[in-house]
Amino acid sequence: MSEIRRIAVLTSGGDAPGMNSAVRAVVFAAVNSGYEVVGILRGYEGLIDWEVRELSIPDVRNINNRGGTILFSSRSERFLDKKYRELAAENLRSHGVDALVAVGGDGTLRGAIELRKEGVNIICIPGTIDRDMSCTEYTLGFDTAANTATEAIDRIRDSSLSHGRCTVVEVMGRKRGYIALWAGMATSADAIVLPEKWDYENSNFDNIINALRKRHVDGRNSYLVVLAEGVTDAGKLAELIQKETGIESRVSVLGYIQRGGSPTAKDRMYGSLMGAYAVEILKEGKDNRIVAIKNDILIDYDITEAVEINNNELDDFQYKLSLALAE
C-alpha cells in the first residue's frame, strides 16, 4: 500500500457497546502517527452520500463510556448495489482517503469485501452484540449485552416469583445463542433454548414441558425460560407451557435494551485494543484484514478468508453445563 496520510473510520450494522472505544482508539492511534482522520456518518450510507466529519483527539474525548455510536449507523440497502459501492470508493479517492477502518458485524464484513473489489484499502473490526462471527472469539458489545440481559432477567424473576408464573424471555443474537446461553446460565434459568441445539425439523418442546411439569409437581412456583430469538415464537411457547402444565405464563421480549447502555470495562478495553491494532497493522502496510481475538490475543485475518470461516457449533461442555445447572 502507498504511504498513508489520511484514513476514514465508520461504524455499520447494529450498534454495539464498545464501538465508541474502537473509534476513539483509531483516532488517537492515527493522529499520533501523523495521519488525518475523517469519520464517516451512518455507516456505508454516509460513504455513498459523503456525509462526514473530520475527527481529531478533542472530538473523541469522553466517549469511552457512551453507548451507541457517535458516528451513527445504518443497514445500507444501497450498498448491495455495485453502482453505489463504486460511488463510495470514488468518494474516498477524491477526498484523499488512503484506507478505511469499518467497525461492524457480518454484513459490514461482507460489504467490506465488495468495497475492496473497487480498490479500497480496508481494515475491519468485529462489532456486534451477537458474537456471531466465527473468525473471532470476541465481538464488541457482547459482554455489555449479556450483562444487560442478565440484569433484566433478574428483575423479571422477581416478578415471576411474586406471581408464581413462568416467563419466557426472548433475547437477541441473530442465528447464534451466545446471549441466551450466558444470560440464561447467569440467571439459573429452568430452560435455555438455543438455535445451535434446536432440531428445526422435528421441533417440539417436550423436554422443556416435562421438566417444568416435574418441577411444578415438586412444589416450585416460578420458572424462567430464556429463548434465543428466531428459534420459535415466544408467545406460542408461553401459550403451550400454560396449556400443557397449567402454569400461568408470560412473555418478555428484551429487544433493543440489549444494544444500548454504557459499555462494560471489557467492551471498552477490547474496543480500545482493536482500534489501536487496526491502525498498527495499517502502518505495517497491511490491508484487506479483519482484527480478531484468538486465545485472548489480537490477530488479523484476510477478510475474504475470515468470512469463509464458519463454525456454528456451541462449546459442548458449556452446553451440557447449562442443562446440568438448570434449576
Ligand code: F6P
Ligand atoms: O445484529 C445485532 C442485532 O441486534 C440482532 O441481535 C438482531 O437480530 C438484529 O440486530 C436486529 O436488527 P435491526 O436493528 O435491523 O432491527
